[in-house]
Amino acid sequence: MQLVNITEGIYQKKFINVSNKKRNFKWNTKKVKWYLEAEKASNFHKKVIDFLKPHLNNINSAIDIGCGLGGISIGLQRENIKVTALDKSPMIIKTLENRIVNEDNILTIKANYEDIYIKRKYDLTVASFVGGLINNENLKKMLNHTSKYLVLVMPTSNIKNDFQIDRLYNILNMDISKLKQPTYKNIEKTLTDNKINYNTKFFKASFGQPFKNFNESKEFLYDYFKLSKDKDLEISRWLREKLIIKDNKYYLPNNKKSAIIIIKK
Ligand SMILES: C[S@@+](CC[C@H](N)C(=O)[O-])C[C@H]1O[C@@H](n2cnc3c(N)ncnc32)[C@H](O)[C@@H]1O
Numbered sequence: 001m002q003l004v005n006i007t008e009g010i011y012q013k014k015f016i017n018v019s020n021k022k023r024n025f026k027w028n029t030k031k032v033k034w035y036l037e038a039e040k041a042s043n044f045h046k047k048v049i050d051f052l053k054p055h056l057n058n059i060n061s062a063i064d065i066g067c068g069l070g071g072i073s074i075g076l077q078r079e080n081i082k083v084t085a086l087d088k089s090p091m092i093i094k095t096l097e098n099r100i101v102n103e104d105n106i107l108t109i110k111a112n113y114e115d116i117y118i119k120r121k122y123d124l125t126v127a128s129f130v131g132g133l134i135n136n137e138n139l140k141k142m143l144n145h146t147s148k149y150l151v152l153v154m155p156t157s158n159i160k161n162d163f164q165i166d167r168l169y170n171i172l173n174m175d176i177s178k179l180k181q182p183t184y185k186n187i188e189k190t191l192t193d194n195k196i197n198y199n200t201k202f203f204k205a206s207f208g209q210p211f212k213n214f215n216e217s218k219e220f221l222y223d224y225f226k227l228s229k230d231k232d233l234e235i236s237r238w239l240r241e242k243l244i245i246k247d248n249k250y251y252l253p254n255n256k257k258s259a260i261i262i263i264k265k
Contacts, residue, residue, distance in 0.1 A: 007084075009120025012111055025131075027089045034220055035069055036095075037210050041246070044205035044256060045071030048128060048153055049079070051201065051260050055149055056081065059123040065113050065142070066130035070096045070106070076126070077105045084122070088112040113138065118145040128153035129258075131182055136190050143196070143263070150263040154184040156202065163209070163254045165225050168238050172231050184259035191263070198263045204255055211250040217243060220252075 003011040039045070049072070056079050064073040067085035069092060077083045077100075086109045087093055093110040100106050113133060118141070125146040127134060134142075134152060142150050159166050160179040169176050184200060191198050211217040217239050221227055227235060243250045 003117060006109060006111060006116070007107060009118060010084075010109065010111075011117045011119065013115050013117075027091050028223075029091070030219070030223060032069070032091060032095055034209060038207060039069065039071055041210055041251070042205065042207045044207050044258075045075050047203050047205045048072055048260065049075035051203065052076075052124075052126075052151065053079070055262070056124075059148060061122045062124035062126060063118075063122045063145070065125065065127040066133060067096065067108075068092060068129075070099060072126055072128055073106055074100065074103060076124075077103050081105070081124070083107070084109060086111060086113060086116075113141075121145055121147040123148045124151065125149070126151045126153070129155070134182070134187055136194075139187070139190055139194075143265070146263075146265055148265055150265070152184075152187055152261040152263075154187060154259050154261065155181055156183055156257045156259050157181075158183050158185075162207070162256065163221075163252050164242070165221075168221075168225075168227075168235070171234055171238060172227065174227070178226075184261055187261055191261075196263060198261050200259050200261050202257065202259050204257050206254065207256045208246075208251050208253040210246065211243075211252070214239070214243070214250060217250055217252060 003013065006012050059081055061082045062076050063084040063086060065086050067073045067087050070085055073083045073085035083106045085096060085106050088111060090110055093108050097108055122145055125142050127142065158180060159176060160181050166176060166179055169179060188200065209220060211220065218235060221235060243252055245251065
């Protein structure tokens, strides 16, 4: 198979097989805007960096797999670490590049992690909320290119419950199995099966969503959670119960509980 060099030590398969895997999440311009707004009011990425700080003494290089809009990459870069921020979404990489024009130490790569070979080592590998990407094969791949720490940030609940959306699904009689997601427990099992030592810690962070008006909050729910429009009345009622006013804006609270798995090489 032919490989194309993307950057030092990272190669991409020339002929990429189009994956048949079902992908539930797709970025769009509205989601990017909402995420950037939510991130401003959130302490999630700061908490991840705070957890990592005691381990960062001898860390010079890191790769952030599925970096999204770069909250973790930017935090690591500010700890004087040279960061490679990798995401498969062109829209995300473009937005991140605009965001980091003044940050020196972040290299962005637009690629699907499953389609690349990494022949160099990073002191630290981070993969936060990249869901189904963390399977047995990819875990081994991540460990292979990590020289000091592999850090995986994962949900704790096997049913997606951001914004208590699981409760709304119940009210709307929607199929709750659509909210299923892999958790830290799946990873722990894989690690145990492979006799790999790890340390798991838990943390809570706020990751609520601000809106400029009520209609936008509805649009957000429809867009993110694929709700059916014929339940508009119930959805509006639920939103009126949940929304609060914060900094003069509507705000849908979300207390995100996460697990952080740290594997020391
Ligand atoms: C929920 S976001 C998490 C962003 C960031 N890691 C964080 O914790 O804030 C998941 C990101 O992973 C990216 N992603 C998912 N699968 C990927 C893959 N196979 N290769 C590269 N990026 C991937 C998506 O495009 C998305 O931007």
